[in-house]
Amino acid sequence: MNSSIFFNRTFRFAALASVVAVGAFGASNSFAAKAASSNSSATVIVPIEITKSADLVFGKFAPGAGGTVTVATDGARTTTGPILSISGSTPTAAKFDVTGDDNSTYGITWSGDSQLTGDDAGTSTMALSNISDLTAAGATTDEVGTGTLSGSGAQSIYLGGKLTVASDQPDANYTGDVTATVEYN
Template identity: 70%
Template sequence: MNSSIFLNKTFRRAALASAFTLWAFGAPSSFAAGATSNSSATVIVPIAITNSADLNFGKFAPGAGGDVTVATDGVRTASGPILSSAGSTPAAAKFDVTGDNSATYGITWSGAAMLTDSVSSETMALSKISDLTAAGVTNGEVTSGELGAGGAQSIYLGGELSVTSGQANGTYIGDVTATVEYN
């Protein structure tokens, strides 16, 4: 008998027996290692915004033309137009934001850059003014905020209208939208 064939068969049988033994009884623990990871997730309160007051410029006559401004505290002033105390009371808009305690968020503004009269189709340019404290701000826009420990904050929106001396009488309207998103 050929000795290399015998060794080959013996070697194969020994290798097969070793493999079976490892499979049946498992590999020694020195060849395996393990680690555990803790997994977690935090669910937060969804951010929300509601409008609790609308921006109202009240009544005025165009006069020589110019600007009518409603500050973020609702105080109205004019340079050129003649303000009327009759009718609706001027007011700043107010948006109430709620969400996760102490979270920061971004604010984007969209909507009316013009107020339009539905009858005459004439317009007045609107510049938005906003702040977070109703401090009577008369220029600029806020772009971020931080919810308090109770998960709430308000945004106040005023504005400035550009009025021409020949501005047609009528009711001018337009929508301004405040959108908030967690940072």
């Protein structure tokens, strides 16, 4: 009979241990599963826009012995070499107005013609170098590549330029396009 008691005790102990183990593992699985939520949000901002409000105009001039004609970002014209400016022609810097989301930064990409082409069947050209700034401060070199919109979501970009004029530059009306593209950073 002792063996039967021993067997019953061992069996009960093994059964109890199995129940405890199953309960522990079952409890472990139920405690392991947790959930968390994320608040999802999005903000739609004002699209960035750019419009031209003034063209870059070099005005009238005679080539002389060649040189350069520069229109600064404030519209002031200067020359190098014996280029003769003609009075009565008014140079102007181009102006682009940018609007968008208040206080946002943006990049500026310049593209377009690197020369002006004459209306004489396109055979005459003058090399064009862009000059730009954000304040119409009279810059005569470099290009601006970034800007920051004001608290009211606006800023202007001013474009001047430098023309290289040959001594035998044919008389013609010269034109070309420079494009400013803006994109939020």
